[in-house]
Amino acid sequence: MVNLLRGPDSDWFKNRINRAMLVVVLGFLILMSRLFYLQIAEGDNFRKLSENNCIRKRTVTSPRGIVYDRNGIQLVDNRPSFDLQIIPQDARPVDSTIQKLSDYLGIPVEEFRAPLEKSKGSPSYKPVVLKKDIGWDLMSAVEVKGFDLPGIQVAVKQRRFYMEESVASHLLGYIGEVSQAELDNESLSEYKSGDSIGKAGIEKSFEKILRGKRGEELVEVNAAGMVVKVINSREAGPGDNVYLAIDVNLQKRAEALLAGKAASLVAMDISTGQILVMASSPSYDQNLFIGGISGPEWKNLVTNPLRPLENKVIQAEYPPASTYKIITAMAGLEEGVVDRNTSFFCGGQLKHGDRYFRCWKKGGHGQVDVIDAMAESCDVYFYHVGQRLGVDRIAWYAKAAGLGQLTGIDLDHEEKGLIPSSIWKRQKKKVPWHSGETLSISIGQGYDLTTPIQMLGVIAAVGNGGVRLRPHLLKMVKAPDGEVVYESKPEIIGHLPVSQANLQIIKDGLFEVVNTKRGTASIARLPDATMYGKTGTAQVIGRKGDGPERFADDQKPHAWFVAFAEKEGKPGIALSVMVEHGEHGSSGAAPIARDIIRLYFDGEGEDSPNTNDKSVDGNIESPELLIF
Amino acid sequence: MIGKREIDNFSWGLIAVIFLLGIVSTSTIYSALAGDPSGAGAGFALKQAIWYCAGFVAMLFISLFNYRILEKWGYAVFMACLLMLVAVLLFGKLVAGSRRWLDLGVFALQPSEFAKIGAIIVLAKYYSISMTVQGYNMRDLFAPVLLMLCPFVLILVQPDLGTALLIGFISISITLFVKVEKKTLIISVLCGIVVVISAWFFLLKEYQKQRIMTFLNPEHDPLGSGYHVIQSKIAIGSGMLFGKGYLKGTQSHLSFLPEQHTDFIFSVFTEEWGFVGAVTLLVLYMILIAIGLNIANNSRDHFGTVLCIGVLSMIFWQVFINVGMIMGLLPVVGVPLPLISYGGSSVLTTLIGCGIILNVGMRRFSNS
Numbered sequence: 001m002v003n004l005l006r007g008p009d010s011d012w013f014k015n016r017i018n019r020a021m022l023v024v025v026l027g028f029l030i031l032m033s034r035l036f037y038l039q040i041a042e043g044d045n046f047r048k049l050s051e052n053n054c055i056r057k058r059t060v061t062s063p064r065g066i067v068y069d070r071n072g073i074q075l076v077d078n079r080p081s082f083d084l085q086i087i088p089q090d091a092r093p094v095d096s097t098i099q100k101l102s103d104y105l106g107i108p109v110e111e112f113r114a115p116l117e118k119s120k121g122s123p124s125y126k127p128v129v130l131k132k133d134i135g136w137d138l139m140s141a142v143e144v145k146g147f148d149l150p151g152i153q154v155a156v157k158q159r160r161f162y163m164e165e166s167v168a169s170h171l172l173g174y175i176g177e178v179s180q181a182e183l184d185n186e187s188l189s190e191y192k193s194g195d196s197i198g199k200a201g202i203e204k205s206f207e208k209i210l211r212g213k214r215g216e217e218l219v220e221v222n223a224a225g226m227v228v229k230v231i232n233s234r235e236a237g238p239g240d241n242v243y244l245a246i247d248v249n250l251q252k253r254a255e256a257l258l259a260g261k262a263a264s265l266v267a268m269d270i271s272t273g274q275i276l277v278m279a280s281s282p283s284y285d286q287n288l289f290i291g292g293i294s295g296p297e298w299k300n301l302v303t304n305p306l307r308p309l310e311n312k313v314i315q316a317e318y319p320p321a322s323t324y325k326i327i328t329a330m331a332g333l334e335e336g337v338v339d340r341n342t343s344f345f346c347g348g349q350l351k352h353g354d355r356y357f358r359c360w361k362k363g364g365h366g367q368v369d370v371i372d373a374m375a376e377s378c379d380v381y382f383y384h385v386g387q388r389l390g391v392d393r394i395a396w397y398a399k400a401a402g403l404g405q406l407t408g409i410d411l412d413h414e415e416k417g418l419i420p421s422s423i424w425k426r427q428k429k430k431v432p433w434h435s436g437e438t439l440s441i442s443i444g445q446g447y448d449l450t451t452p453i454q455m456l457g458v459i460a461a462v463g464n465g466g467v468r469l470r471p472h473l474l475k476m477v478k479a480p481d482g483e484v485v486y487e488s489k490p491e492i493i494g495h496l497p498v499s500q501a502n503l504q505i506i507k508d509g510l511f512e513v514v515n516t517k518r519g520t521a522s523i524a525r526l527p528d529a530t531m532y533g534k535t536g537t538a539q540v541i542g543r544k545g546d547g548p549e550r551f552a553d554d555q556k557p558h559a560w561f562v563a564f565a566e567k568e569g570k571p572g573i574a575l576s577v578m579v580e581h582g583e584h585g586s587s588g589a590a591p592i593a594r595d596i597i598r599l600y601f602d603g604e605g606e607d608s609p610n611t612n613d614k615s616v617d618g619n620i621e622s623p624e625l626l627i628f
Numbered sequence: 629m630i631g632k633r634e635i636d637n638f639s640w641g642l643i644a645v646i647f648l649l650g651i652v653s654t655s656t657i658y659s660a661l662a663g664d665p666s667g668a669g670a671g672f673a674l675k676q677a678i679w680y681c682a683g684f685v686a687m688l689f690i691s692l693f694n695y696r697i698l699e700k701w702g703y704a705v706f707m708a709c710l711l712m713l714v715a716v717l718l719f720g721k722l723v724a725g726s727r728r729w730l731d732l733g734v735f736a737l738q739p740s741e742f743a744k745i746g747a748i749i750v751l752a753k754y755y756s757i758s759m760t761v762q763g764y765n766m767r768d769l770f771a772p773v774l775l776m777l778c779p780f781v782l783i784l785v786q787p788d789l790g791t792a793l794l795i796g797f798i799s800i801s802i803t804l805f806v807k808v809e810k811k812t813l814i815i816s817v818l819c820g821i822v823v824v825i826s827a828w829f830f831l832l833k834e835y836q837k838q839r840i841m842t843f844l845n846p847e848h849d850p851l852g853s854g855y856h857v858i859q860s861k862i863a864i865g866s867g868m869l870f871g872k873g874y875l876k877g878t879q880s881h882l883s884f885l886p887e888q889h890t891d892f893i894f895s896v897f898t899e900e901w902g903f904v905g906a907v908t909l910l911v912l913y914m915i916l917i918a919i920g921l922n923i924a925n926n927s928r929d930h931f932g933t934v935l936c937i938g939v940l941s942m943i944f945w946q947v948f949i950n951v952g953m954i955m956g957l958l959p960v961v962g963v964p965l966p967l968i969s970y971g972g973s974s975v976l977t978t979l980i981g982c983g984i985i986l987n988v989g990m991r992r993f994s995n996s
Contacts, residue, residue: 046865
């Protein structure tokens with residue numbers, strides 16, 4: 001019709017269709033000749049291959065990268081371990097094979113049934129692990145009886161091994177079998193079920209570096225599943241080795257000092273931000289996790305009131321107590337509400353409205369200026385400063401110093417803490433800020449919550465002239481051939497909001513804390529290193545009345561001590577020590593810090609004196625914020 | 629709509645071939661999954677049979693109306709296909725890193741399959757309006773190239789390289805059929821080479837490049853994508869002349885083959901039915917195409933002819949690429965074997981295409 005009129009004639013079109021048919025016939029001839037080649041010419045070969053069934057792909061696990069401390073001392077290793085496997089297809093009949101296996105090894109058959117049951121639905125040529133990490137004796141028994149156990153094999157796997165049980169466990173973390181949730185995660189698409197993956201600590205944070213490349217082998221097997229020849233293989237590439245900033249000697253000493261307590265110690269090189277020690281107590285043995293932790297063992301860990309699984313350095317939040325006076329002093333000086341010479345009288349308490357806010361020292365400190373107030377941790381002085389500042393100005397300085405926010409350390413699951421402000425309270429608690437609460441805040445009590453690593457950040461910045469560095473654990477990464485592929489550099493994340501002149505005043509105060517008789521941490525003084533610090537005693541429960549200070553063990557206040565120290569020839573070190581229910585910052589935490597500093601500078605350290613011995617120093621600070 | 633004349637010209641031969649392919653499809657899917665301990669084989673075969681029935685209904689339904697309404701509605705159909713492709717990118721179900729399926733609750737549709745039909749209708753419409761004896765020049769080809777780029781790109785980003793290439797193959801086949809000027813042809817080929825080279829560097833994903841590299845050099849990655857081809861070749865080769873017998877294929881039952889009920893189903897069939905079976909199956913396809921070409925030849929207008937050529941090129945290229953790929957002749961790209969591979973959208977699309985051919989055949993003499 002219409003179309004025919006405007007187009008070419010039909011003969012021309014016929015011609016095109018014939019050509020199309022020609023193309024089609026040609027195409028099918030190509031396919032058929034290929035079929036002929038595969039099925040007739042080469043058919044015999046392929047038939048043989050298929051009968052032996054034949055070519056299989058096996059994965060070869062790659063050794064995970066090794067973890068060292070800053071001085072090259074090995075913390076983690078891989079050791080070969082042996083898994084007993086069955087390939088159901090080769091082991092037919094499966095039931096009699098596992099019965100024989102059970103007889104030879106003396107292991108009840110039921111133990112093998114469970115994993116087989118679980119693997120139902122997966123292809124029968126895929127190995128099923130019957131028993132993980134069998135010993136040499138079982139392995140050799142299987143090898144000897146191999147001829148009688150078709151489809152049974154022993155696979156060599158690399159297993160993680162933590163050289164010193166429980167040392168730095170929070171930091172190192174552990175690995176485990178990749179979970180279904182992780183397999184579903186798109187960014188982890190290269191993992192297959194059964195693979196290991198870092199679950200916590202640096203094993204998790206540095207998974208990509210440590211993991212290495214999976215190897216694969218294409219093998220020809222015979223009817224019993226024995227490898228006849230390796231057709232092709234891609235070698236497994238070991239992961240890169242990680243050098244942590246940690247000094248394992250310091251770490252061990254710190255852990256020994258914290259033993260038996262719920263406590264933490266974290267120390268940093270103030271010039272680089274490298275974390276030298278990160279100890280959290282009590283610890284746990286990561287080796288427990290390797291073969292899969294047992295139910296009772298897990299229950300023990302999670303129900304322990306001392307929370308062994310928590311990395312208290314980055315996850316535990318406490319009121320900063322008197323260590324927070326650094327912030328209040330900084331805000332007061334910078335905002336001009338006090339200067340070096342401003343002094344207040346401390347008579348042991350301050351009346352605010354109709355309430356009395358007490359100083360920890362009942363009799364009062366008398367007339368004190370900012371240096372005295374820091375040295376003796378006078379609460380009344382800081383109540384005055386807080387009154388003049390108001391909560392929001394204090395909060396601004398605290399946040400600018402890095403409190404109430406993540407430090408960005410290279411570990412997962414860091415907690416933020418809390419720095420309250422009037423807006424925060426209106427939004428969260430639906431009530432206006434109460435001016436009395438500002439007094440609590442100015443001595444680090446009330447809603448204030450910080451983590452030990454945040455306080456470390458503050459004290460380290462005071463120590464290095466006001467530069468806030470990102471704390472980090474990774475010092476260096478080396479490829480398996482020894483080539484350095486990454487080296488950490490100091491990363492500046494901000495500056496303390498303080499002038500150098502005012503920073504000097506704060507430093508002078510912190511110097512007096514340690515180096516004068518009246519200072520609350522005079523116990524921590526070292527003869528040949530210059531040390532600055534601030535104690536803190538965070539109350540756990542409100543104290544009633546005036547009675548003698550006697551607390552049940554789990555109601556004793558928490559002990560804080562933050563410090564930095566300098567000595568010629570070595571970079572300065574900053575520390576943050578927190579001992580839960582340690583009672584006094586001065587006696588419970590400061591001596592621990594002193595020990596670590598001494599070991600750091602001199603390579604030696606003494607056992608700390610009995611930290612409960614209050615007679616060492618007359619200046620024992622008591623918990624602050626005693627309101628009545 | 630349907631008179632005696634239409635019924636007289638109904639192509640019973642085409643129906644017979646489709647029926648035979650349906651039997652091959654369901655029985656092979658059953659066999660491919662018979663080794664699966666979950667007993668999925670019967671379920672999948674039944675589902676495929678249901679899709680076949682649905683496709684049959686769709687095919688008959690399409691032959692009810694005069695195919696020339698497709699010319700009128702060509703752009704609308706094409707737009708609907710493009711919208712589905714956009715929808716799948718926005719709301720599609722993510723499976724193994726690709727968004728290809730629209731989840732409709734009871735079943736999932738693969739819009740890229742239907743886009744093939746949309747592309748065929750639009751091209752047939754465009755070319756039948758402007759047919760020339762001397763062939764198309766550059767300017768004439770500008771519009772169709774632009775039109776085809778839309779589904780091509782939308783499918784490529786899913787990503788589904790196989791189907792995107794197929795759209796390209798179908799469009800090129802149709803265009804070559806309606807004739808292109810010699811000069812234009814040469815320039816187009818040169819442009820094509822440039823595009824392919826730049827696509828290699830800027831468009832293709834690493835795994836896609838690897839598949840092509842594997843094809844060019846099978847030793848390149850015997851552990852990765854080459855592994856599938858090795859296993860598939862063993863399955864096919866071991867079938868020899870008469871095959872191992874139905875349900876007796878060892879390779880495929882042991883799940884050595886990946887996706888043995890979809891893209892690799894020809895290996896399963898060939899292992900069990902041998903060279904004789906495989907050639908018979910290929911001959912069935914040839915008969916189907918020959919019937920189609922005959923209908924194209926007798927069509928009363930160019931629109932009908934080009935429609936048939938489009939559908940037939942779709943079927944031909946899928947067979948050629950799929951069978952070629954699993955025999956190690958072509959790179960591994962995801963292209964189903966039409967009417968055999970498991971998959972509702974694919975069966976439905978192919979049967980809708982066959983419905984169009986039937987329709988053209990039935991109305992070779994009618995004027996309305």
